[in-house]
Amino acid sequence: TIAGQEPDGAEIVASMKQANIVGPGLIEWFETCYCDTPLKHERETVYDFYLGDIKTELVDEMEEIAGDSFWDYLSSVNLRTSE
Numbered sequence: 001t002i003a004g005q006e007p008d009g010a011e012i013v014a015s016m017k018q019a020n021i022v023g024p025g026l027i028e029w030f031e032t033c034y035c036d037t038p039l040k041h042e043r044e045t046v047y048d049f050y051l052g053d054i055k056t057e058l059v060d061e062m063e064e065i066a067g068d069s070f071w072d073y074l075s076s077v078n079l080r081t082s083e
Helices: 009-018 040-050 070-081
Strands: 020-023 026-028
Touching (some): 009 040
């Protein structure tokens, strides 16, 4: 599973649980990353398989992101496809 991926699986899952849908086909989230290229490992192992056109921005502190929960959306899609 993604959560069991080393070294950052738990961080990826935690970030997706906090991500919000902010527009059609658009999600935003904050994630701590220590890569020289932001989200390099996360993209190579997970994000580029599921998401497209990822843009990163360095911020000094997290803010609240308005929108619907991306995690809830993923859960609802998973329920519909497993029925």
